[in-house]
Amino acid sequence: MTTGKFSRRSALGAGFSSLLLPHVAWPQESERQVEGGIGGTGIVGVVTELGDLVVSGNRVQTDSSTEFSDAFGRLAASDIRLGDSLTVEADGPADALRARRVHVTTPLVGRVYTASTPDRRMTVNGVDVLLPPGLPLPEVGTRVAVSGLWRGASVVASRISPARRELDVVSGDVARAGSRVTIGTVTARGRGVAGLVSGGFARAVGLFAPDQGVIRASELATARFIGAAGPLAWLSIEGYLTPAPRAPGYRIAGLGHSFERTLDLRLYADARVLFNGRYTGRFAAQSAVILPEAEAQRRQLLRQIANG
Known part of the structure; x- marks a missing residue:
């Protein structure tokens, strides 16, 4: 892997070199940098500042035309909270991004079935959820919405909030093994599930059956990005890598989009990483920053990147 120059769009400046953990840029098949104003920007991650969202x-501006939503429908701008896991579709130049759509993409909504204070873990819809320091551990039986990022078979939570509907939700990568279809690690059945494509993104809304470990979908979404800001030209993604059967051998857990095959991602296999780069039908990541697991340090670093 070779180190190269970062574009402004990558949100990484040379001035951050003493603050960043290892970072790198990769040469791509095309040397053309896609800069602001040419196509939309898709952003996936955890919100670390409000007002202008970071x-x-x-840093992404919102206005009266920005659409806010979650798995159950429309939201108001005031409903967005620190720690929400968001999918943002924005347009405009890198230093003046404007959100056309802000979607709270919760990996899980459902009942807490187990909770362990010493381990700071709980299970929701059969999925192991890790709560970092500072997040309160809900009581067993509570219905919650879990914001955060998939990491292997678990979700690393960033916010726990009360569920606003009685329906359950699972969002994440699709995998198929024979007739069995999973979203994240949860077996999915019901309307439209048979047509899901392995490696893609899906969100199932329905009822989770704990005795079977199955979510029975009454509603299914198969696109993380819906074209609210036009065709995507750039992605900015926070997440953890997970093994994939095809080159380059990794995917970002829960994203539902594949990397460019020429990338070498082994350095980042065990880390929380911010990737930036062109989107050409595959994610042609051009830069990567390993993010601290500690929330305060991570928030400080992301603020400096946003202000760079």
């Missing part, structure tokens, strides 16, 4: 090291 998500994955991007």
Whole structure:
């Protein structure tokens, strides 16, 4: 892997070199840098500042035309909270991104079935959820919405909030093994599930059956990005890598989009990482920053990147 120059759009400046953990840029098949104003920007990550939203090291403005939503429908701008895991579709130049759509993409909504104070873990819809320091551990039986990032078979939570509907939700990568279809690690059945594509993104809304470990979908979404800001030209993604059967051998857990095959991602296999780069039907990541697991340090670094 070779180190190269970062574009402004990558949100990484040379001035951050003493603050960043290891970072790198990769040469791509095309040397053309896609800069602001040419196509939309897709952002996935945890919101670390409100007002102008800071998500994955991007400062994003919102206005009266911005659409806010979650798995159950429309939200108001005031409903967005620190720690929410967001999918943002924005347009405009890198230093003046404007959100056209802000979607709270909760990996899980459901009942807490187990909770362990010493381990700071709980299970929701059969999925192991890790709560970092500072997040309160809900009581067993509570219905919650879990914001955060998939990491392997678990979700690293960033915010726990009361569920606003009685329906359950699972969002994440699709995998198929024979007739069995999973979203994240949860077996999915019901309307439209048979047509899901392995490696893609899906969100199932329905009822989770704990005795079977199955979510029975009454509603299914198969696109993380819906074109609210036009065709995507750039992605900025915070997440953890997970093994994939095809080159380059990794995907970002829960994203539902594949990397460019020429990338070498082994350095980042065990870390929380911010990736930036062109989107050409695959994610042609051009830069990567390993993020601290500690929330305060991570928030400080992402703020500096956003202000860079």
